[in-house]
Amino acid sequence: MTTTRANGVRWGAALAVATLLVGTPGVAAADGRGKPCTAGAAGVGDPYFPTYGNGGYDVGSYDLDITYDPATDRLDGEASIRAKATETLCSFHLDLIGLDVSRVEVDHQDATWTRDGQELIVTPRRPLPDGHRFTVDVVYGGVPVTFEIPGFGQPAGFMTTPDGAIVAGQPEVATAWFPVNDHPIDKASYTFDVTVPDGDEVVANGELRRVRSQDGWTTWRWEAREPMASYLATIDIGAWDVRSWETDAGLAVYDAVDSAITGGLRAEIDSSLARQDEVIAVLSAAFGPYPFSTAGGIVDNHDDLFFALETQTRSVYSKYFWLDQQGNPTNGDFVVAHEMAHQWFGDDVALARWQDIWLNEGFATYAEWLWAEYEGQATPDESFQATYDAFPADDPFWTVTIGDPGVTDLFSNPVYFRGAMTLHALREAVGDDAFWAIIREWAAANSGGNVTTEQFIALAEEVSGQQLDDLFTTWLFTPARPDLAGAAAAADGAATTEARVAADSAAGWLAGAQARLDRGRY
């Protein structure tokens, strides 16, 4: 739950840049014991999003008491945040966009606050000593704003729907509905008490603890105890058909599909969600044990939701992943395999800075290759080769720097495909045994924590005993198509019928993945 430096995340150059970006907090006053106190920084220092998150404290838990009225779209909240100061603070920031604050207390005493863009700057009555555990209570409310996915312009965030609301976005969503230290580096546990009119239903991360009705309103308590990045928190309000079940391995699954989704589309969605058991089995065999106490999916009948997101333990899906370009129901198993893979890579093992997004999307795309292999469609070798062959050397596909793509290319197709190709190039270089040892150790050693690309390279070198700088420089940090020693041989091999059929199947995966990404990020 507490994070960053204590967890051994190496920020390296990123932190040095970040310190320059956010400035050095000034010495502003003295605490009760005569030590100087500082103003907590306005960001954690992510080079891509300097104002995301805040400095000077680590959050342990959020208790969010939220009332939402679909008739007015109004949200009223009381957030109770438990945190620990990591420096002696005269003041500190939370992130909150578009909602009005009416009261702030620190350790149950009124505090003063100011607003500056997304920053909610809180000044407690007395400075908070370094190491002090404190509680911040914020009373707030209003009509939540909606964001856009960088580079795509599609709506994200707190989205109102015909029968309620759905909450998902990346990299930004949490600030639209609660005051937060909004960066994945500060994971925390969450309790959601969501109150809606009787008849509406609420789904969220984690486990449903209780449902209580009073005076025409019903409060749904969900608990997500396992450390979670703020953008992975979701509450989803509507009329749901719930399926609560267990996998063969005994994992609790809770699926919620909008009751308004029926017919052939509904059949495809139900079929994919029923295969989560199989997906988890295939991915567990590759990555190690499923990292959380529960799983599931949420599919809303919202026309303006175009993407899927790996909201922790319970991914949110656009219904469009189960509709082809003509609007006919189609198989959507790959998107479920992809989001499930993110439970390991993205959620349990989360980013320490957004530029390393390939550690999420490259791994989840590689999981699609594993699923394609399980389905008998194509081997990872074939998926790799088909992807390589599909993009000539002068294609813009090769101009993105995967290990540092920039904000507008954060979720671009090359990050997904070339991220997966990087992993396959590693597999080819170190062999299957070392490769799977690296992947499993990556998941196990970083469970609940945050990671960087440099850490992955270091682990790959440590486990394999090989010097891999050239490989990662070529695949992650060079905006050009790598030379492939085996490319000519593979092209020759495609002359055989068997190889041609295999290449067609892998090309089928690629075409499907591109069609999915055309619909929305996932």
Ligand SMILES: [Zn+2]
């Ligand atoms: Zn993804």
